[in-house]
Amino acid sequence: MERLKKIKPLIRFHLIVNVLIVLFITGASYYHVPFEGFRDRAMYFIHLAVLQTTVAGFLYFLTLSRWLFRIVFSALFLIYCGFSFWAYSQDISITPALIQGVAETKPDIAIDIITWPFVLFYAVAVLVLTAILKYYNRINPRDGWRILILPALGCVILYFVMERSQYGILNFRLPYNVITGVHEYYEKPPLELNKRFPKFERLQDSVKVVFVLGETVRADHLGLNGYARNTTELLSGRPGLISFPNVYTSKTVTATSVPQLLTDQELEDVSRPLTSVYDPAKLTGYRTVWIGNQTLEKSFLPITETNDEVILVDKYRSVFSFDKELDEVMLKPMDSLLREPHSQLITIHMIGSHWWYENRYTDEHRKFTPVIDSKYIPSLSREQMINSYDNTIVYLDFFLNEIIKSLEKQAVPTAMVYISDHGELLGEDGRWLHAQKGKALTNPAYMIWLSESYREKYPDTYRKLIESKDDSLTTDSVYYTLLDIIRARVSN
Numbered sequence: 001m002e003r004l005k006k007i008k009p010l011i012r013f014h015l016i017v018n019v020l021i022v023l024f025i026t027g028a029s030y031y032h033v034p035f036e037g038f039r040d041r042a043m044y045f046i047h048l049a050v051l052q053t054t055v056a057g058f059l060y061f062l063t064l065s066r067w068l069f070r071i072v073f074s075a076l077f078l079i080y081c082g083f084s085f086w087a088y089s090q091d092i093s094i095t096p097a098l099i100q101g102v103a104e105t106k107p108d109i110a111i112d113i114i115t116w117p118f119v120l121f122y123a124v125a126v127l128v129l130t131a132i133l134k135y136y137n138r139i140n141p142r143d144g145w146r147i148l149i150l151p152a153l154g155c156v157i158l159y160f161v162m163e164r165s166q167y168g169i170l171n172f173r174l175p176y177n178v179i180t181g182v183h184e185y186y187e188k189p190p191l192e193l194n195k196r197f198p199k200f201e202r203l204q205d206s207v208k209v210v211f212v213l214g215e216t217v218r219a220d221h222l223g224l225n226g227y228a229r230n231t232t233e234l235l236s237g238r239p240g241l242i243s244f245p246n247v248y249t250s251k252t253v254t255a256t257s258v259p260q261l262l263t264d265q266e267l268e269d270v271s272r273p274l275t276s277v278y279d280p281a282k283l284t285g286y287r288t289v290w291i292g293n294q295t296l297e298k299s300f301l302p303i304t305e306t307n308d309e310v311i312l313v314d315k316y317r318s319v320f321s322f323d324k325e326l327d328e329v330m331l332k333p334m335d336s337l338l339r340e341p342h343s344q345l346i347t348i349h350m351i352g353s354h355w356w357y358e359n360r361y362t363d364e365h366r367k368f369t370p371v372i373d374s375k376y377i378p379s380l381s382r383e384q385m386i387n388s389y390d391n392t393i394v395y396l397d398f399f400l401n402e403i404i405k406s407l408e409k410q411a412v413p414t415a416m417v418y419i420s421d422h423g424e425l426l427g428e429d430g431r432w433l434h435a436q437k438g439k440a441l442t443n444p445a446y447m448i449w450l451s452e453s454y455r456e457k458y459p460d461t462y463r464k465l466i467e468s469k470d471d472s473l474t475t476d477s478v479y480y481t482l483l484d485i486i487r488a489r490v491s492n
């Protein structure tokens, strides 16, 4: 009893500091979650409680050394408040791309982001930190350490147990995402790109190609491929559009499938240096531009950087954000690029049909109802899940049709190649989403459209595509098909 009484002030201190950390830092990771109903709130409250418990564990050890706490805690608190302000105000995601932005931003750009709300938030944070440090001076942090050290160790272990159970469950949120982001930013890219190329021969006069890299679209949910619902009304009426319903991949997460689609990597072979599709394109006179609505992951960043130009429309919001831009935002930069006269290979990297589906399309594309109304999947019906997913396909139909409309207006032959990076589980064996095992993930949607003048000028390419459209293919063929379409050929 006597001992418990002794540690009471200490426990009060830790409780108060942890609540302040939730308010100023960790809470920011949950602020933009679109809660619907009690269950959602309860689930996220538990998530936050677990996360903060692990933070409390690390914090306890930090408080044991007075000087360490004063210096390290103060520095971390102020740095983290800088990140959490943007997470609160704009739902930015702390990713290697953001760390790069912070590390490489010039001072004049940095001044632009210092707004009045930011200054105010920071001033309050400094006051709170001062109060915490004053409070800390009044306690003896080592009181009752014999009782507290084991529970504190348990909290730290909880962090490792949680992360082992599911990668990113805590690491994608504040405060851990800053550490993960810094670590990934400084880590050497794992991918080795070929710097010595075979000689490529240029076969075209002038061609413009848009390569659309889709996200999470399975082939069997396209009306074009015989799906019972007509999810591709606009594309179905497009002459020159060929769909390949039988293309397979073994790579079912973005980090592994995107590098494969953009290079000559084969599904079974990962060892040799890879050739980015943009290098032969550039060598044969194309200007290559990447327009992306996803943050650049280190898994495909080196390939992206082989483009002449990279435009990111929503640089600091990852796929886990609930405030991400719609894919149609990419149409404007694409249209202005298309006005340039030279041959072009423009890549459009979509957020596509990535969870949370309701953030991926507009109201006018809500063809199927009822839709999902919670982030907590077990509380949703199969019907809601599939309706929302199919609405993202209706949006894809609109989006690709807009691209085709722009390409049709061009004076030169044009083409669009669309492939999704992988599929999605929609309740097969009771499982949902992706990044796991499942047959539904291995059959991504794949479509190619060639303009009338392209088909007239290069009938062989068109005929070859038509002939192979029902073949069982792997994604190994995509790279070579793209080279065919941009009409680059290895010369002997």
Ligand SMILES: [Zn+2]
Pocket (backbone or CB within 6 Å): 215, 216, 253, 254, 255, 421, 422
């Ligand atoms: Zn993906």
